[in-house]
Amino acid sequence: MPTTILVVASVFASVPYELEEAAQVFGCTPTQAFWRVVLPLSIPGIAASAILTFVLSWNEVFAAITLTLRNRTLPAEILYTLDKSDDAFKFAGAFFMLLPAVVFIYFIRRYLFNIWGQVTK
Numbered sequence: 001m002p003t004t005i006l007v008v009a010s011v012f013a014s015v016p017y018e019l020e021e022a023a024q025v026f027g028c029t030p031t032q033a034f035w036r037v038v039l040p041l042s043i044p045g046i047a048a049s050a051i052l053t054f055v056l057s058w059n060e061v062f063a064a065i066t067l068t069l070r071n072r073t074l075p076a077e078i079l080y081t082l083d084k085s086d087d088a089f090k091f092a093g094a095f096f097m098l099l100p101a102v103v104f105i106y107f108i109r110r111y112l113f114n115i116w117g118q119v120t121k
Helices: 002-015 017-025 030-067 074-083 087-115
Strands: none
Touching: 002 030, 017 030, 030 074, 030 087, 074 087
């Protein structure tokens, strides 16, 4: 969480204040200037921060498997149980453990392309 806060804070700090002032000169309130100018310019940085946070929290599952012996969280318990099961169950479990990451990347990919400078429709 601290890394996410630092990244998002630096993204918002990198948006020039003159753009907000220009929006206010053209009739926007400070809140409208934020929603119409600052937020659209900072969405790629927020998406990058979301990806970083997702990856770091997803990797915590493997640390939880290694470090806990009792009172595991559900993903850690599932992976621990699948380690001792047949291959078919391992493949099915891997698919369902991978599914949230695939869905997350599917929805965030538009912002990823904006970060890299490619335009998507």
